[in-house]
Amino acid sequence: MIDPAAAADEQLSRYMAERGLKHTRQRSLIVQTFVRAGGHSSVDEILATVKRQDARVSVATVYRTMKLLADCGVATALDFGDGQVRYEPAAGRHHHDHLVCTSCGRIVEFENDRIEALQQTVAKRHGFQVSSHRMELYGTCRDCLASGRAPPS
C-alpha cells in the first residue's frame, strides 16, 4: 500500500461496503484522479482529467462522488472564494490552512499551532465552542514578487 491513490480507493471501498454502496468504475477513476492531482482541485479540473480516460463520465457523477468522498473522510472541501468548491485529500493529514497567491494562483499549505491556540482562546472569551475554522492568507508569492508580477491592487 505505497500508492496513496490506491489507499484512498481502499478506504472508499470499505466505507461503501459498510453501507451497501457500490464500487463503480467511475468512482474508482474519480478517486484516483483526485488523489493523484495532489490537492486543491475543482470539480471541473477533476472532470477534465477523468474524461481523458473515459470521456463519457458526467459532471453530475463527479459532483456526487466528491460529496461522497467528503462524507467518508477521504476528501476535504475548500472554498477560496473563487466561486467553486475545491477538494483536497484528507486521508491521515493534519489540519492546515492556506496561503493563496493572487497573482498565479499558487497555494501553499501551512500549520501553526500558536495561531490555533489563540483562536481557541478568542473563542472561549466569547463563549463559543469552535468546531472548525477557515483561514486563508491572500497575497503574492515569492516567485511572483521576484518576477515583478504586480500584485493586483
Place this chain on the structure above:
Amino acid sequence: MIDPAAAADEQLSRYMAERGLKHTRQRSLIVQTFVRAGGHSSVDEILATVKRQDARVSVATVYRTMKLLADCGVATALDFGDGQVRYEPAAGRHHHDHLVCTSCGRIVEFENDRIEALQQTVAKRHGFQVSSHRMELYGTCRDCLASGRAPPS
C-alpha cells in the same frame, strides 16, 4: 453628524461627486438601509428591507450599489461560505474577523493582534507578501450551548 447612516451617505456622496456619478433616491435608500442593518447583510436581506420603502427597487440595483459601496470604502464584502456575499459597514472600522454560530447564525466580531502578527510571520517564512486574509471560526455560541441546541455534527 451623529447618524452613521447619514455619515455613510455623505461619504458616498463625496465619492460620487468626485467622479461624476449620480446620487439617486435608490442609492441613498440602499446605503441607509445597509448601514442601519448593522452588518453582515446579504443582498437579499437588504433588498427585502429596501422594498418596504420602495417596492420597485430591483435586485440588480442593490447588487450594483453594494459593489459601488465596496469600491468607495463604505462597505466590506464578506463570504461565510453560505453561497451568498454579505456586506458590513467599513467606515472607519478597524480590521476584524468573525466567529460564526452554526446553530443560530449569530456572528460575533473579534480582533486579535497576536494572530495577525503570527500570520505575517508565517507568510514571511513562505516568501509571501500578504495583502489580505480571511479567518472565520465556526462553532456554537454561548446561547446555543446553554439552550442545548445541538451543534450540527
Place this chain on the structure above:
DNA sequence: CTCAGTGCAAAGTCTTTGCACGATT
C-alpha cells in the same frame, strides 16, 4: 434479479449584463 449509480438535460441559486426608459446634474 434488485437496487444503487450514471448520464443527460432540466432546474435551481446567486449574480451579472444588455437594453430601452427614466432621472439627475
Place this chain on the structure above:
DNA sequence: AATCGTGCAAAGACTTTGCACTGAG
C-alpha cells in the same frame, strides 16, 4: 440636454436533481 442609473428579463457560472437506463453485487 446629456449621461448616468434603473428595472426588467435574459444570460451566466456553478451545482443539484428527476428520470429512465445501466451495471454492480
